[in-house]
Amino acid sequence: MPRAKNFLRSAPGTFTYLFVLIITTWVLQTSSSKVAQQLLLERSTNLHQLVHDPMRVLFGSAFWVTNTGELLFMLLAFSFAASHVERWIGTARTASVFFFGHVGATLIVAFWLWASLNFTIVKSPTTSARDVGASYGLAALAALLTYRAPTPRRWIFIGAIALLLAITLSIDPSFTNWGHAFAFGIGFLSYLFIPRKIRG
Numbered sequence: 001m002p003r004a005k006n007f008l009r010s011a012p013g014t015f016t017y018l019f020v021l022i023i024t025t026w027v028l029q030t031s032s033s034k035v036a037q038q039l040l041l042e043r044s045t046n047l048h049q050l051v052h053d054p055m056r057v058l059f060g061s062a063f064w065v066t067n068t069g070e071l072l073f074m075l076l077a078f079s080f081a082a083s084h085v086e087r088w089i090g091t092a093r094t095a096s097v098f099f100f101g102h103v104g105a106t107l108i109v110a111f112w113l114w115a116s117l118n119f120t121i122v123k124s125p126t127t128s129a130r131d132v133g134a135s136y137g138l139a140a141l142a143a144l145l146t147y148r149a150p151t152p153r154r155w156i157f158i159g160a161i162a163l164l165l166a167i168t169l170s171i172d173p174s175f176t177n178w179g180h181a182f183a184f185g186i187g188f189l190s191y192l193f194i195p196r197k198i199r200g
Contacts, residue, residue: 010086011082013095014078014082014083014094018078020063021065022075025064027039043063043064043132044132045132047113047117061132061133062099064132066133077138081138081141082098084145085144088198093198094141097137097141097144097187097190100190101136101139102134104136105139105182105186112175113175135180135183136180140183140186140187142184142187143183144187144191165180
């Protein structure tokens, strides 16, 4: 029990965030399908919501997942990746990387989608699609975490991520998957802003 408490206290930001995800998922699971759908649509980072209420959806979309399976994945992934990053660079910097990844990738994808709509590359229903979750922020943290590995293993990890992204995009070049690629890029670049005394 003391070990569990120490583990939770070592990354307070990560586990507070996961607690919020558990609460919001419980809200969805105990709501009617109509209410749950409305909650998710109102917090989706689609073009319609970004135009009408950008600050609310850019922030709020990161605190919702669509089902318990996704929640379980987030619990495992954040417990490993985000908590490790938080113990390394601190709570505030970890939150910054997460939200830069989440917001940055979302805005890049939104701009790309807007441009595609104007050139009729994609259909208009995508402007009101449901799009919530923390995967962009998680991707940014996972990319940053590769810098904790010593060379040459670091380059093996980076190469593996690049290969996985290439395969994923070749199979399904969706805006969401491109968003993950942008988020990884933001995570890699964020290393440049970590103070040298903390990099280790």
